[in-house]
Amino acid sequence: MCLGGFVSEAKPNALVEIERQVVSLFADGVRVAGLPRSIGEIYGLLFVSADPLAMDDLVVRLNISKGSVSQGLKFLRTLGAIREVEGPDVRRTYYEGDIELKKLVGGFIREQMRPHMESGKDRLKALEAEVAKEEDESKQAFYDERVKKLERWLKQAKLVLPLIQRVLGE
């Protein structure tokens, strides 16, 4: 009896409860930053793992595809949220999570926010040019005021970002 039964037939690599919770916490967490769930899962598992993991570990343990993991790792690498390290198998690349909040936020600001702000600056330039063409004087005055307001916003944002980084920086 019980031959081939399913009771307590645990998958060898399944996440333990603590890991499950941390992975899920990060999976939800990254969504406020508009990032895909899988990226949170990958970072979460690295965060909660004492030993470095290779791509294949992530594929098996999180049960997501090789493609997703590859892309997720690429993204986390550009953010500086993970580190490549040596591991048991020399053929593989192993990863560790970088657990400094400063690093994560810094990477996110650099890779995701700065570019938007740069393009915003250009678009404001274009807007200014458009406002200059406006014939109706009172309309022009109004538009001009609004564009000025936007420019002030951008300046404030530029001021806030480094401030955030400084506060996280100790």
Added chain:
Amino acid sequence: MCLGGFVSEAKPNALVEIERQVVSLFADGVRVAGLPRSIGEIYGLLFVSADPLAMDDLVVRLNISKGSVSQGLKFLRTLGAIREVEGPDVRRTYYEGDIELKKLVGGFIREQMRPHMESGKDRLKALEAEVAKEEDESKQAFYDERVKKLERWLKQAKLVLPLIQRVLGE
């Protein structure tokens, strides 16, 4: 000739170029905050309009459905990003954009970020409980350290949010 022709048959309510650019700027802009395009469009048009607009104006000029506009206005209201004001037609509700960055960011933090952080706090509590159950002592020590790290993150976030608001507050 030219009776019923299409040349320069401009839609009476089409956006002018400046409006188009501002609407598009906000439509893209809100995406970094993970909000739907339509919300950016609505706020954008209110931002760039000298006079208050009613729902129907937004439906016609942005060419989006009544349902979307209704939901978008509801969201912007809870954020405090727009104001109800009087207008020509007493039967309708007119809206103006609130153009203080402080207000927008404050509303976003209050409505979108705080709730996440609250639930995060609860989940960390649950994690702590789970770690307490861990039998292996060295594993427990490791998990404990990580959970402590997460708690520190949360505290740092709580520190940063009011700071942001203060910097935008003048």
Added chain:
DNA sequence: TGGACCGTTCAATTTTTAATGAACTCTACG
């Protein structure tokens, strides 16, 4: 040189999210 294996890429697919529009409520007015 060849084949085993790690990792990447990207077109196809699935899943998630946003937008639509018909049905509804509510109010004001005759």
Added chain:
DNA sequence: CGTAGAGTTCATTAAAAATTGAACGGTCCA
């Protein structure tokens, strides 16, 4: 009351985003 118009709701549909997986490129070693 009854109807007309403003505004909301929500099931359906459409659009966007994430995920998959098969094909590919590179490298190491026999």
